[in-house]
Amino acid sequence: xxxxxxxxVHPAWLPPEAFRAIGSRRTLVLGDGPLVETxxxxxxxxxxxxxxxxxxxxxxxxxxxxxxxATPLPPAAQALLDEPADAASGAATGAASGTASGAASGAASGAxxxxxxxxxVLARLGGVTVVLADAPAGLLYGLFHVVRxxxxxxxxxxxxxxHRPAMRRRMLDHWDNIDVHPVMGQVERGYSxxxxxxxxxxxxxxxxxxxxxxxxxxxxxxxxxxxNNVNVHATEAHLLTDRLGDxxxxxxxxxxxxxxxxxxxNFASPIALGGLATADPLDEDVRAWWAATTERVYAxxxxxxxxxxxxxxxxxxxxxxxxxxxxxxxNLLAGVLAPYGGVVHWRAFVYNHRQDWRDRSTDRARAxxxxxAPLDGQFHDNAIVQVKHxxxxxxxxxxxxxxxxxxxxxxxxxxxxxxQEYTGQQxxxxxxxxxxxxxxxxxxxxxxxxxxxxxxxxxxxxSRSLADGGRPADxxxxADxxxxxxxxxxxxxRYWTGHPLAQANLYAFGRLAWVPGxxxxxxxxxxIGLTFAAGxxxxxxxxxxxxxxxxxxxTYERYTAPLGVGxxxxxxxxxxxxxxxxxxxxxxxxxxxxxxGVGVDRTRATxxxxxxxxxxxxxxxxxxxxxxPDELLLxxxxxxxxxxxxSGSTVIQHIYDTHFAGAEQAAQTRLRWExxxxxxxxxxxxxxxxxxxxxxxxxxxxxxxxxxxxxRKSGVPDAHGRRxx
Ligand code: GCV
Numbered sequence: 001x002x003x004x005x006x007x008x009v010h011p012a013w014l015p016p017e018a019f020r021a022i023g024s025r026r027t028l029v030l031g032d033g034p035l036v037e038t039x040x041x042x043x044x045x046x047x048x049x050x051x052x053x054x055x056x057x058x059x060x061x062x063x064x065x066x067x068x069x070a071t072p073l074p075p076a077a078q079a080l081l082d083e084p085a086d087a088a089s090g091a092a093t094g095a096a097s098g099t100a101s102g103a104a105s106g107a108a109s110g111a112x113x114x115x116x117x118x119x120x121v122l123a124r125l126g127g128v129t130v131v132l133a134d135a136p137a138g139l140l141y142g143l144f145h146v147v148r149x150x151x152x153x154x155x156x157x158x159x160x161x162x163h164r165p166a167m168r169r170r171m172l173d174h175w176d177n178i179d180v181h182p183v184m185g186q187v188e189r190g191y192s193x194x195x196x197x198x199x200x201x202x203x204x205x206x207x208x209x210x211x212x213x214x215x216x217x218x219x220x221x222x223x224x225x226x227x228n229n230v231n232v233h234a235t236e237a238h239l240l241t242d243r244l245g246d247x248x249x250x251x252x253x254x255x256x257x258x259x260x261x262x263x264x265x266n267f268a269s270p271i272a273l274g275g276l277a278t279a280d281p282l283d284e285d286v287r288a289w290w291a292a293t294t295e296r297v298y299a300x301x302x303x304x305x306x307x308x309x310x311x312x313x314x315x316x317x318x319x320x321x322x323x324x325x326x327x328x329x330x331n332l333l334a335g336v337l338a339p340y341g342g343v344v345h346w347r348a349f350v351y352n353h354r355q356d357w358r359d360r361s362t363d364r365a366r367a368x369x370x371x372x373a374p375l376d377g378q379f380h381d382n383a384i385v386q387v388k389h390x391x392x393x394x395x396x397x398x399x400x401x402x403x404x405x406x407x408x409x410x411x412x413x414x415x416x417x418x419x420q421e422y423t424g425q426q427x428x429x430x431x432x433x434x435x436x437x438x439x440x441x442x443x444x445x446x447x448x449x450x451x452x453x454x455x456x457x458x459x460x461x462x463s464r465s466l467a468d469g470g471r472p473a474d475x476x477x478x479a480d481x482x483x484x485x486x487x488x489x490x491x492x493x494r495y496w497t498g499h500p501l502a503q504a505n506l507y508a509f510g511r512l513a514w515v516p517g518x519x520x521x522x523x524x525x526x527x528i529g530l531t532f533a534a535g536x537x538x539x540x541x542x543x544x545x546x547x548x549x550x551x552x553x554x555t556y557e558r559y560t561a562p563l564g565v566g567x568x569x570x571x572x573x574x575x576x577x578x579x580x581x582x583x584x585x586x587x588x589x590x591x592x593x594x595x596x597g598v599g600v601d602r603t604r605a606t607x608x609x610x611x612x613x614x615x616x617x618x619x620x621x622x623x624x625x626x627x628x629p630d631e632l633l634l635x636x637x638x639x640x641x642x643x644x645x646x647s648g649s650t651v652i653q654h655i656y657d658t659h660f661a662g663a664e665q666a667a668q669t670r671l672r673w674e675x676x677x678x679x680x681x682x683x684x685x686x687x688x689x690x691x692x693x694x695x696x697x698x699x700x701x702x703x704x705x706x707x708x709x710x711x712r713k714s715g716v717p718d719a720h721g722r723r724x725x
Contacts, residue, residue, distance in 0.1 A: 003041055003042055003045050003215065004208050004209075004211040004212040004215060005208070006208060006209060006212050008494065009209065009212065009494055009496070010494055010495045010496065010500065010684070012216050012495075012496055012503050012507075012531060013216065013219060013220075013503065013507055013527055013530040013531045014147075014215065014216060014219055014530065015530075015531070015533055015534065016046075016049055017533035017534035018147055018150070018530045018533045019042070019045075019046035019049070019050070019147060020046075020050050020150070020533070021146075021147075021149075021150045021151045021153060021154060022043060022046045022047075022050075022052065022063060022143075022146060022147065022153075023043075023045075023046030023047050023048075023049050023050030023051075023052045024050040024051060024052045025052050025053075025062040025063055025154065026052060026053040026055045026059065026060060026061045026062050026063070027043045027047065027052065027053070027054060027055060027061060027062065027063040027064075027065065028054075028055040028056075028057065028059065028061035028063070028064045028065070028066070028074060029043055029054070029065045029066070029139075030057065030064070030065070030066035030067060030070035030073065030077075031065075031066060031067030031069070031070045031136065031139060032067075033136040034136070034255070034256055035136030035137055035139065035140050035256065035257075035258055036067065036136045036139055037256070038140055038256045038257060039065055039136075039139050039140055039143050040054070042143060043065070043143070057072075057074075061074065061128065062127070062128060062129065062154060063128070063129045063130075063131075063146065063153070063154075064076060064077045064128060064129070064130045064131070065131045065139055065142060065143055065146075066130070066131070066132055066133075066139075067132075067133055067134070067135070067136065067139060068081060068115075068132050068133065068134050069134070074128075076125050076126055076128035076130050077128075077130045077132060079125060079126075080121065080123050080125065080130050080132055080160055081132060083160060114134070114162075115132075115133055115134040115135075115138055115162060115164060116134065116135070116138070116164055117134075117135045117137055117138070118135065118137045118138050118141055118164065118165055118223070118258075119133065119134070119138050119141075119162060119163060119164035119165070120132060120133040120138040120139065120141055120142035120145070120162070120163055121133075121142075121160050121161065121162045121163070122142060122145055122146070122158070122160070122161055122163065123157075123158060123159060123160035123161070124153070124154070124155075124156070124157045124158040125157055126157070127157075129146065129153050129154055131143065131145070131146065136258075137223075137258040140218060140257070140258055141163070141165075141218070141221060141258075142163075144218065144219040145163065147219065147530070148526055148529075148530065150529070150533075165221060165223075165513070165514045165515075166453065166457045166513070166514060166515060166516050167456060167457055167481065167483040167484045167513045167514070167516075168457075168480075168481070168483055169223065169224050169343075169384075169413070169482065169483035169484075169485075170221055170222045170223050170224065170483060170484055170510060170513035170514060171222065171223070171224035171225065171226070171262070171305075171345075171413075171483065171484070171485045171486075172217065172222055172224070172225045172226075172418070172485070172486055172487075172488040172490075172509070173225075173226045173230065173264075173308060173415075173485055173486070173487050173488065174187070174195070174197065174225065174226060174227055174228065174229070174487075174488050174490075175187060175188040175189055175190065175229040175230060175231070175419070175487060175488075176188075176190070176195035176196075176197050176198055176227065176228055176229055177195070177198065177228070177229050177233060177235075177236060178198040178201055178202065178203075178228070178235045178236050178239075178243075179200075179201045179233065179235045179236075180200060180201075181233065183572075184229075184231075186198065186199070186200075186491075187229075187491055188229050188231060189419050189421040189487070189574075190419065190489075190491050191419065191420065191425045191426035191427070191489065191491070191497075191498045191499075192426060192489060192490055192491030192492070192493040192495075192496060192497050192498040192502075193491040193492045193493035193498070194491055194492040195491060195492065196209050196210055196213055196490060196491065196492050197210065197227050197228075197250060198228075199492075201235065203246040203249065204492070207249060207250070207252075207253040209492065210250055210253040210254065211253045211254070211256070211257075213254075213490060213496075214253060214254035214256070214257035214259050215257050216496075216506075217254075217257065217259060217510060218257035218258055218259065219510075220506070220507050220509070220510025220511050220514075221510045221511060221513060221514035222259065222509075222510040222513065223258055223259055223260065224259060224260050224261075224262055224305050225254065225259055225260075225261060225262065225488070226261075226262040226263060226264055226305075226308045226345075227239075227247060227250055227261055227262070227263065228263065228264045229264060230264045230308060230309075230310035230316075230347065231310065231314070231315075231316060232264050232265060232266035232310075232316070234272070236264070236266075237265070237266045237269055237272050237273060238273065239263055240263060240265050240269060240273065240293060240297070241273050241293060241296075244296070244297060244300050244301075245300070247261060247263055247300075247301065248300050248301050251301045251303070251304065255303065260303055260304070260305035261301065261304060261305055262304075262305035262306050262307065262308055262345070263297075263304075263306075263307060263308065264307070264308040264309070264310070265307045265308070265309060265333075266316070266317065267279055267309060267311045267316065267317045267318050267319070267329060268317035269289075269290075269293070270285075270286045270289045270290065273293075274289040274293070276289060278322070279317065279321075279322070280319075280322040280324065281319050281322065281324050281328045281329045281331070281332035282322070282324060282328060282332075283322075286332070287332060287335070287336070290332060290333060290336045291336045293336075294336040294337060294340070294342075298340045298342075304340070304342060305342060305343065306337050306342035306343040306344055306345065306382075307333050307337065307342070307344045307345070308344075308345040308347070308386075309329070309330070309333065309344060309345070309346050309347065310347045310349065311326065311329055311346070311347070311350075312326070312350055313347065313349050313350045313351070314349075314353050315353075318350075325375060325378070326346060326348075326350070326371060326372065326375060327375045327378035327379050327383075329346070330344055330346035330379055330380070330383040330385070331378075331379065331380045331383060333346075333383070334379070334380035334381075334382045334383035335380065337382060338380070338382050341382075342382065343382045343383070343384055344382065344383050344384065345384050345386045345413060345482075345485065346379075346383055346384065346385055346386065347385075347386045347415070348368045348371070348372050348385050348386060348387045348388070348403055349368065349388055349393075349415075350367060350368060350371045350372075351364045351367035351368070351588060352364070352367065352588065353586060353587055353588065354586045355586050355587070355588040356586070357583070357584050357585065357586065357590060360592075360608075361608065362588065362608075363588075363600075363602060363608035363609075363610055364391075364392060364587075364588030364589060365391040365392055365600075365602060365608075365610050365635075366391075366608060366609070366610050366613065367391075367588075368387065368388075368391060368401060368403045369391070369401075369402050369403050369406055369613045372385060372387075372403055372406075372407065373403065373406040373407060373613075375407075375410075376406065376407040376408065376409050376410050377409035377410070379410050379411070381411065381480075382411075383410075383411070384411045384412070384413045384482035384483075385403075385407065385410050385411070385412050385413070385482065386412075386413045386414075386415050386482065386485055387401050387403045387404055387412055387413070387414060387415060388401060388415045388417075389401060389404075389414055389415065389416055389436075389439045389452075390439075391403075391610075392566055392567070392589065393422070393589075394416075394417040394421055394422050394423075395422055395561070395564075395566040395567065396422060396423055396553075396556060396557045396560055396561060396566075397557055397561075397563075397564045397566070397631055397632065397635075398564065398566065398632075398635065399564070399618075399622065399632055399635060399636075400439055400442040400444065400452060402444075402610075402613035402614045404444065404452055404455055404456075405444035405445065405455070405614070405615055406613065411458060411480055411481060411482040412455060412456060412458075412481065412482050413456060413481075413482030413483050413484065413485045414439070414440075414452060414455075414456045414482075414484055414485070415485045415486065415487070416432075416436055416439070416484065416485070416486040416487075416509060417486060417487045418432070418486045418487055418488055418489040418505050418506055418509050419487050419488060419489040420432075420489065420502065420505075421487075421574055422569060422574060423553070423556055424556055424695065424698075425574075425575050426489060426497060426498035426499040426502045426691075427498075427499065427575075427691050427694045427695060427698065428499075428552075428556055428666075428691075428694075428695040428698065428699075429499070429501050429548055429549060429552045429669060429691075429692070429695065430502075430505075430552050430553050430556045431501070431504055431505065431508075431520070431524065431549040431550065431552045431553060432505045432508070432553055433504075433505070433508035433512065433518075433520035433523055433524070434520045434550075434551075434553050434554075435553050436508070436509070436512055436520075437512070437518075437519075437520050439452055440452050440453040440456075440512065440516045440517075441453070441516075441517075444614065444615055444618065445615050445616070445617075446616070446617045446618075451516075453516030453517070454481075455481060456481045456482060456483060456484055456516075457481045457483075457516070458480040458481025458482070483513065484509075484512070484513040484516075486509045488506070489502055489505060489506055490506065495684070495687060498691075499687075499688070499691050500684050500687055500688055501545075501548070501549060501688060503527070503531065504524060504527045504531075504549065507523070507526075507527045508520065508523045508524070508527065511523055511526070520550070521546070521550055524545070524546060524549055524550065525542070525546075528541070528542050528545050528546075529542075532545075532680065535679065535680060535681075536678070536679060537679055540676070540679060541676060541679040541680065544672050544673070544675070544676045544679070547669075547672050548669045548672050548673060551665075552669070555662055555665040555666060555669070556662070557631075557658075557662075558658040558659065558661055558662025558665065559658070559659050559662030559663050559665075559666065559699045559702045559703050559706075560577070560662075560702055560706075561591075561706075562634065562651075562654065562655045562658060562659075562706070563599070563630065563631060563632070563633045563634040563635075563645075563651065563654065563655075564631055564632035564633060564634055564635035564636075565591045565598065565599060565600070565634035565635060566589060566591070566635065567581075567582045567589035567590075567591070568581065568582075568591065568706065569581060569582075571585065571587075575698075576698055576701060576702070577701055577702045577705040577706060578705075579591075579593070579705060579706060579709040580709075591634065592638055593709075593710070593713055594713065595713055595714065595715070596640055596641070597638055597639050597640040597641055597643070597651075598634055598638065598639070598641070598651070598710070598713075599633065599634035599635070599636075599637050599638040599639050600634065600635065600636070600637075600638060601636075601637060601638040602622075602635070602636050602637075603622075603623050603636065603637065604619075604623060605623065607637075607638075610636075611623040611636060622636045623636075625637055625639070625643075629646075630645045630646050630647055630654075633645065633651070634651075639651055641710070641714040641716055642716075652710060652714050652716045653716075653718070653719055655706065655707065655710050656707055656710075656711075656718045656719075656720075656722070656724070659702065659703040659706050659707050660703060660707075660722060662699060662702075662703065663696075663699040663700050663702070663703040666692075666695050666696050666699035667696050667699075669692060669695070670689075670692040670693070670695070670696050673685075673688055673689060673692055674689070704724075704725055707724045707725075708724055708725045711724045
């Protein structure tokens with residue numbers, strides 16, 4: 001097996017230079033199996049480039065990558081294996097910078113078998129760097145850890161540390177279509193060119209690109225992908241049957257990097273593909289059709305991951321048509337997947353998209369909880385309910401979805417959006433790791449309870465103690481977690497992600513799924529260090545990129561929809577400002593601005609009651625104007641423009657100030673990049689510059705439309721007399 005070579009595609013975070021430290025040394029790889037062959041091939045390629053050596057057993061080596069089952073192990077590896085368990089255990093940081101926190105504690109390397117399918121131990125003893133793993137995937141992840149460390153991996157001795165992923169499944173969903181959809185195009189919400197899998201009605205053909213993608217993902221820790229849009233249109237439905245060969249080809253391409261393929265399926269497939277009269281999940285013929293179809297899938301792709309389903313959502317078919325519940329629907333598919341170890345990801349993104357805007361009692365934010373929380377405990381063990389991180393739809397700022405705390409007896413996966421549908425569409429710099437870190441670190445039951453990462457991880461013994469008012473405590477009982485999923489931002493663009501700096505979001509997603517406690521700044525450091533491993537003045541470039549990216553999500557938030565109110569984007573394509581764009585539509589996303597005030601009353605006292613979907617303390621914190629955090633004020637409350645925020649500013653003045661500041665910060669970001677000319681490849685520099693020009697233009701448009709809108713509604717002038725149109 002050779003590692004993929006794409007001459008005209010940016011290498012992202014795996015440029016050859018990132019392998020220099022390994023490639024210029026002597027490396028011994030011990031073990032068998034396809035993934036070990038991948039490790040060997042990676043090492044061989046690096047050595048060929050940098051004059052290092054692939055050592056043979058018995059040779060001296062600077063780096064040993066070995067399965068714990070390999071015999072004989074060289075002395076350094078054997079010493080590590082023989083170390084007492086407690087000496088070899090430690091926090092599994094997974095971070096080159098060592099600033100990570102919140103990871104699962106490390107397994108003892110002394111206990112063979114304790115590292116699991118994907119874990120590894122890394123140490124440096126007596127001048128030899130050693131990676132030991134119980135299983136081949138662990139060796140692959142260990143190799144990429146050494147790549148992240150670079151020269152640091154070969155410095156002073158380092159104590160043994162075990163590293164295991166927090167989330168068992170770390171998955172990217174592709175919203176890619178086979179046919180170019182008349183409205184959504186080749187990739188729904190894709191901002192990076194076409195699809196790497198499909199082109200104009202057929203498989204894209206070039207699997208080199210897919211393999212290179214798998215390699216990049218493996219380096220971040222991702223181990224699963226779904227290869228087609230959750231809106232499964234007519235052609236795409238056939239991937240399950242007569243087009244299964246295309247899926248198998250993708251599975252073959254990504255398998256060497258430890259990645260399993262999943263497929264989005266249409267719930268009505270028994271009708272559309274099987275010629276049945278119904279797709280009723282309780283119908284025996286329907287069950288038999290799914291069972292036979294699934295058997296064929298596994299006969300073709302033995303390590304197939306499972307199905308992803310968007311049902312009864314935005315026009316997709318589902319169990320409601322037959323008077324059945326989402327648990328009935330999910331369990332049908334879970335049942336046929338179970339014999340093969342597959343899972344179904346059943347999405348909780350279910351709401352009424354044909355709402356009457358005049359009806360103020362219906363609240364889209366409530367929908368997922370109202371549909372799913374009553375079903376807790378009814379889903380089969382291999383049915384994963386996949387919940388968007390916020391209750392609406394990946395807005396720049398939303399509270400954490402209350403569903404995540406409401407289903408302790410269900411395996412839940414939390415869904416993030418790497419593709420920047422609502423965060424600048426890869427034309428704006430918007431580094432999302434700080435947002436995701438806030439989501440993952442949110443504690444639904446307050447400071448003493450588990451955080452979202454722990455709930456998605458599950459298995460780590462968080463249980464619901466009814467005696468404690470329904471609040472989980474340590475001690476077991478919670479269903480095993482469903483992991484972390486995100487919508488990919490990758491396309492067939494030269495830089496993979498359209499905006500070259502948006503690569504950092506993809507990188508950060510994988511790393512956070514492995515170690516949810518990682519610090520976003522440290523993560524960005526990792527990404528910069530790898531991606532720009534070669535070139536002049538790395539330090540200056542690193543400083544510039546941090547200045548541009550660390551706070552870019554907050555900058556974006558400043559010049560767009562204020563105080564958590566959401567949805568002020570242009571309908572349809574969702575780019576750019578349109579304050580009233582969704583105000584009188586059926587989509588259920590309103591801000592209710594009038595001459596007196598703005599915001600959605602979601603309180604129990606006078607509003608939609610949504611605050612009651614949270615456990616304490618948040619149900620109270622959000623309910624009260626006095627305690628609701630500023631950044632979510634308009635999500636939870638309708639207030640007059642003169643309402644004084646906790647910051648001391650009024651709502652209207654906050655809107656003006658943040659919009660002037662945000663647009664100004666976008667201009668600063670561009671200025672910083674202009675000064676960095678010469679520090680990166682000219683083509684990459686030009687691509688980022690072109691995007692920044694658009695960001696500055698768009699930020700000014702946001703500033704002017706939002707400020708003008710609220711000035712005209714409220715009649716309140718800016719306290720600083722700045723120009724409002
Ligand atoms: C794939 C939002 C997006 C849709 C997307 C949907 C979903 O509504 O705008 O493009 O559909 O979310 O997550 O299913």
